[in-house]
Amino acid sequence: xxxxxxxxIKFVDPQLKRDEVVTEVHYLIDDLCDLExxxxxxxxxxxxxxxxxxxxxxxxxxxxxxxxxxxxxxxxDRLYYxxxxxxxxxxxxxxxxxxxxxxxxxxLGLLDIARSGLxxxxxxxxxxxxxTYSRTQGELSPTELDNxxxxxxxxGLSVEQADDLNAKATGPxxxxxxxxRHFEDITQAEFSRLRTLAAGQPLAPKDIWSxxxxxxxxxxxxxxxxxxxxxxxxxxxxxDNxxxxQFASxxxxxxxxGAATPAEIESQTQAQADLDQYRSLxxxxxxxxxxxxxxxxxxxxxxxxxxxxxxEEASTIEAAVRDELYGSIxxxxxxxxxxxxxxxxxxxxxxxxxxxxxxxxxxxxHDMQPVTAATVQRLSPVDLxxxxxxxxxxxxxxxGFKAQQQVYRGQQPLQSDDHKRWAVFEETLGWREPSxxxxxxxxxxxxxxxxxxxxxxxxxxxxxxxxxxxHRYSPSPEAMEAVMAYLNDCMPxxxxxxxxxxxxxxxxxNHAS
Amino acid sequence: xxxxxxxxxxxxxxxxxxxxxxDEDWEAADRLTADILLLAVEQRLHSGERLLQDTxxxxxxxxxxxxxxxxxxxxxxxxxSQWQGASGGHFGFSTQLQxxxxxxxxxxxxxxLRNWATPHPFFESVGWLMLFPVRxxxxxRFYNWLEFDLEAPKGHLPAMWYWHLxxxxxxxxxxxxxxxxxxxxxxxxxxxxxxRMTRCxxxxx
Numbered sequence: 001x002x003x004x005x006x007x008x009i010k011f012v013d014p015q016l017k018r019d020e021v022v023t024e025v026h027y028l029i030d031d032l033c034d035l036e037x038x039x040x041x042x043x044x045x046x047x048x049x050x051x052x053x054x055x056x057x058x059x060x061x062x063x064x065x066x067x068x069x070x071x072x073x074x075x076x077d078r079l080y081y082x083x084x085x086x087x088x089x090x091x092x093x094x095x096x097x098x099x100x101x102x103x104x105x106x107x108l109g110l111l112d113i114a115r116s117g118l119x120x121x122x123x124x125x126x127x128x129x130x131x132t133y134s135r136t137q138g139e140l141s142p143t144e145l146d147n148x149x150x151x152x153x154x155x156g157l158s159v160e161q162a163d164d165l166n167a168k169a170t171g172p173x174x175x176x177x178x179x180x181r182h183f184e185d186i187t188q189a190e191f192s193r194l195r196t197l198a199a200g201q202p203l204a205p206k207d208i209w210s211x212x213x214x215x216x217x218x219x220x221x222x223x224x225x226x227x228x229x230x231x232x233x234x235x236x237x238x239x240d241n242x243x244x245x246q247f248a249s250x251x252x253x254x255x256x257x258g259a260a261t262p263a264e265i266e267s268q269t270q271a272q273a274d275l276d277q278y279r280s281l282x283x284x285x286x287x288x289x290x291x292x293x294x295x296x297x298x299x300x301x302x303x304x305x306x307x308x309x310x311x312e313e314a315s316t317i318e319a320a321v322r323d324e325l326y327g328s329i330x331x332x333x334x335x336x337x338x339x340x341x342x343x344x345x346x347x348x349x350x351x352x353x354x355x356x357x358x359x360x361x362x363x364x365x366h367d368m369q370p371v372t373a374a375t376v377q378r379l380s381p382v383d384l385x386x387x388x389x390x391x392x393x394x395x396x397x398x399x400g401f402k403a404q405q406q407v408y409r410g411q412q413p414l415q416s417d418d419h420k421r422w423a424v425f426e427e428t429l430g431w432r433e434p435s436x437x438x439x440x441x442x443x444x445x446x447x448x449x450x451x452x453x454x455x456x457x458x459x460x461x462x463x464x465x466x467x468x469x470x471h472r473y474s475p476s477p478e479a480m481e482a483v484m485a486y487l488n489d490c491m492p493x494x495x496x497x498x499x500x501x502x503x504x505x506x507x508x509x510n511h512a513s
Numbered sequence: 514x515x516x517x518x519x520x521x522x523x524x525x526x527x528x529x530x531x532x533x534x535x536d537e538d539w540e541a542a543d544r545l546t547a548d549i550l551l552l553a554v555e556q557r558l559h560s561g562e563r564l565l566q567d568t569x570x571x572x573x574x575x576x577x578x579x580x581x582x583x584x585x586x587x588x589x590x591x592x593x594s595q596w597q598g599a600s601g602g603h604f605g606f607s608t609q610l611q612x613x614x615x616x617x618x619x620x621x622x623x624x625x626l627r628n629w630a631t632p633h634p635f636f637e638s639v640g641w642l643m644l645f646p647v648r649x650x651x652x653x654r655f656y657n658w659l660e661f662d663l664e665a666p667k668g669h670l671p672a673m674w675y676w677h678l679x680x681x682x683x684x685x686x687x688x689x690x691x692x693x694x695x696x697x698x699x700x701x702x703x704x705x706x707x708x709r710m711t712r713c714x715x716x717x718x
Contacts (some may be wrong), residue, residue: 345656366714447616453684467582470617470704 003065006091009075010046011060012100013085017370018055023055024084031078035070036127040062058087065092070128072111077132122310123157130169134220139176140166171220179221180229187212187233194237212337240271274307278314282321290326290345327393332380333363337390344394353460356387360383360464371465373482381490388491395452402488404429404457409493422477431456431473439468445469523552527591534599539661539670542599546592547576547673551587554580575679578705588712593710596671603663604670610710612638612668613703636698640666641675653693675702 009028011021041063045056063071068090075088083102088110090097099110129151133144140148145166171177190208206317209230216226225398281303285296292300304314323329326345340359343352361368363383366375384401391400407428411421426432427441430449432502435441446469449458463469465479475483524677533542536639554576588608596605615624616634632651636642643654660669676693678686688696 091652199702357712361712361715367583367586368709368716466708468701468708470707471700 003092004062005065005068006060006062007068007089008046008058008060008089009087010087011084012057012087012103016084018050018053022055022056025059028078029059031074032059032061032071035067035074036124036131037067038071048180053237066124069111069125073105073125073128073132076104076107078110079107082220102232122157123161126151126155126157126162126453127165127169127339130166134169134171135222139174159369171218176221176225179219180225183212183216183219183221183226184229186215187230187383191233191237195240199449238276239269264437275313275317278303278307278309279317279321283325284316286321286325288401290322290342293445327390328386329390330382330386333365335359335363337385337386340387341390344390347394349459352391353450353463356391356460357464359383359387364464369380370467371462371479375463376479376482376486379486384487384490387460393395395459398452398456399459400457401453401460402493403420405484405487405491405493407457418481419477422480425480426474428455428457430458440472442472443476444471445473448473517579520556523549523556523588526552526596530592530595534595537549537599537663539604542596543661543671543673546596546671547677549588550576550584550590550674551677553584553585557583575677575682576674576702576706578701581705581709582704584709589710589713592671600663600670603667606671606706606710607714609635609639609668610714611706613707614711629668633698633700633703635703638666639668641669641672643699651697653696653698654694674706675699 003370011024025045031045032038033041033421041061044060046058046060047054048057050057079086079102083104085100085102087100088098088107090110097110097113099106102105119321126148130140130148133140133148148162148166152159157165167174169180173182190212194208209227212226212230213223216223278300281300282292285292285300300314300318304311309317326341329341331337337359340352340355359378360371363380364371364375364378366378369375371379388401392398392402395401395403408425411424411428423432423435427434432443433439433441445461445463445466448454448461461473462475462480462483463473465475465483526545530542530545532569533545549652593606597607613635614639623633632642636653640660641653643652643658653676656673658674659665676697678688678693678699680700683693683696686693686696686699693699
C-alpha cells in the first residue's frame with residue numbers, strides 16, 4: 001500500500017529578484033517532472049504578493065512516499081549547485097518535516113529521517129542517485145560506482161537489481177565514449193542530409209542544433225561535449241560552402257587570400273561565414289514580405305549582434321537580398337525607388353503611377369517641371385531601365401516602357417502620318433478613344449484603367465510629360481515623339497522581329513528623319 | 514536653378530507683398546501675386562530658357578497651363594507661405610490644393626461629366642461662381658465681384674493668377690475679354706496649377 005506525502009517547496013532567499021524567483025520555480029518544476037514516475041504529478045504554484053504583483057515563489061504537490069528519496073536527492077543536487085535559502089515542508093499522515101536551509105547536506109539529514117519514518121522504495125532512491133551521477137559526466141566513473149555500491153548495501157538491494165538500475169540510469173549507451181560516438185554519427189548524418197538539401201546553395205544549418213541538443217539530453221551526454229561536436233561539424237560544413245563560393249568568385253579573391261596568413265584566412269573565413277548566414281536568414285525573412293515582419297526583424301537583429309555584424313554591413317546585405325528577391329532599384333541619379341517597388345509589389349496601380357511621376361521628375365532634376373522634348377535626354381538610361389523593370393516584373397510584362405515600345409513598334413508600319421500615328425498609339429494603349437469631328441476622344445486622367453485588365457502598355461502613364469491631367473490626359477505629340485525615340489535609344493527592343501520586316505525598318509527611318 | 518527668382522526685382526516685390534498682406538489689403542496683394550508670377554515667367558523668357566509655350570512673345574505672356582507647369586517651386590513656396598501666414602491658412606495656393614484634392618478623391622466626383630450646367634465643384638467651393646443670374650450657372654464672377662476679406666470662402670484667394678487672361682482666351686471661354694470673369698472655368702489651367710503645387714510638394718521642403 002502506498003502512502004502519500006504532501007510537499008511544499010518555497011524560495012525564501014531575500015537576495016533573489018522577482019523574475020529570478022519565477023525562473024527558479026519554473027526550473028524546479030522541470031527538474032522534478034524529470035524524475036522517474038513524476039510525469040503525472042500535478043504541481044501547484046505557490047504565489048505571494050510582492051511589490052504589488054502576484055508572483056509564484058514556490059510549488060506544492062502530492063506524491064508517493066516511495067519517491068520522496070529520489071525527490072530529496074534531486075533537491076539536494078539543486079542546492080549543491082545553487083545554494084538558495086529555501087523552505088522545505090513535507091507532510092505524511094503521522095510525520096511533519098520542515099527545514100529552511102541553503103546547505104545541501106541538511107537535506108541529506110532529512111533524507112535519513114524520511115527513511116526511518118516512511119514506507120520507502122530503495123530502488124527509486126538508488127536510481128535517482130545513479131541518474132544524477134550518470135548525467136554529470138555521461139557515464140559512471142569507478143568512484144561513483146563504488147559510492148553506488150555502498151548505497152546498494154545500505155538500502156539492502158541485490159547486486160543484480162543494482163546492475164539493472166545502473167543500466168537504466170546510463171541508458172543504451174553505457175560509457176561516455178559510446179554516447180559520443182553515437183552522437184557524432186547522428187550529427188554527421190544530419191549535415192550530409194543538409195548538404196543534399198542545399199544542393200550547392202549556401203544555406204545555414206537551421207534548427208539542427210535544437211534537435212541535436214534534445215538528443216544529447218536524452219542520451220545523457222553532457223551538453224558542452226555535444227555542442228563541441230556539433231560546432232566541429234558546422235565549421236566543416238561552412239568551410240565547404242565557402243570553398244564553393246570562392247571557386248565561383250574567381251581568381252582575384254583567391255590571390256588575395258594567398259597573401260594572407262593562415263590566422264587571417266581563418267578569421268576572414270569565419271567573418272565570411274557569418275555574413276553568409278546572415279544573408280540566408282535575410283532571405284528567409286523576406287521570402288514572404290518585402291519588409292520583414294516585426295518578429296523577423298527581431299530575429300535579424302539578434303543574429304546581427306550574435307555574429308557582430310555592423311549595422312551598415314547588415315543593411316547592405318538586407319538591401320542586396322531585397323534587390324535579389326524583388327527586383328533591383330539601381331539609380332544613376334540618387335533617386336530612391338523603394339516606394340515604387342513596394343507599391344508595385346502591392347499592385348497598388350494608381351499610387352504606383354503617381355509615384356512613377358515623382359521618381360521620373362526627381363530623376364530629371366529640373367525643379368519638378370514636366371518632361372519635355374527638350375529635356376527628356378537628361379533622364380538616365382539606368383533609371384529608365386529600373387522603372388521599366390519594376391513595372392514589367394509586377395505586371396508579368398503587361399506594363400512598362402518596353403511594353404509600350406512593343407505596342408508602338410507593332411502599329412508603326414500601319415501609319416505614316418505623324419499626327420495620326422500618335423493618336424493610334426494612344427488609342428491602342430487605351431489612353432484615349434477614337435476621335436470624330438465632334439468628339440476628341442480624350443479621357444480625364446482619373447478615368448484611365450488602373451488594373452491588370454487595362455490594355456498592354458496602358459501603364460505607366462506618361463503623366464510626367466503633361467502640364468495638366470484633370471480634364472484630359474493627353475501628352476503632346478512632340479513630347480511623345482521625343483520620349484519614344486529616347487526610349488528606343490536607351491533600351492532597344494530585340495531586333496529579331498523587326499529585322500525581318502522591311503516595313504518596320506522603313507518606319508524607323510521615317511521616324512528618325 | 515532658382516537663380517532667376519532670387520534677384521532684386523522679385524525680392525522687392527515679395528517684400529511689398531509682405532506689407533500688403535500685413536495690412537490685409539487682400540485685393541492689392543492678390544494682384545501683386547499674379548504680377549510676381551508673371552514677372553518670374555518673363556524673366557525666364559529673357560534669360561533665354563526655352564519654355565513649353567510657343568512664345569511669339571509680342572504681348573505679355575499670361576499664365577497658361579504650360580507656363581504654370583514651370584513656375585519655380587521656390588517661388589510658389591514663398592508666395593504660398595506668405596498668404597498662409599497672413600490669413601491663418603484661409604487663403605493660399607496650398608489651401609486651394611487641399612480643397613481640390615478633397616474633391617478629386619470624393620467618390621461622387623466624375624471628372625468626365627463637366628458642362629455649363631455642372632461646373633467643377635472646386636469653383637463652387639471657393640466661391641468663384643457668379644451668384645447673380647446674369648449668365649447661366651457655371652460662369653465665374655467678374656474679378657471685382659470677388660470678396661476681398663476673411664469672410665470669403667476658404668481658398669477664395671489668390672484668384673488673379675486665374676483671372677488674368679488675354680482677350681482672345683477670355684472670349685473663347687465665354688467671357689467678354691474680362692479675363693475669367695463671366696467665362697467658363699478653364700479646367701486645364703486650374704489643374705495645371707494644382708498639379709504644379711503637387712509636384713513641388715514632392716520636393717519636400
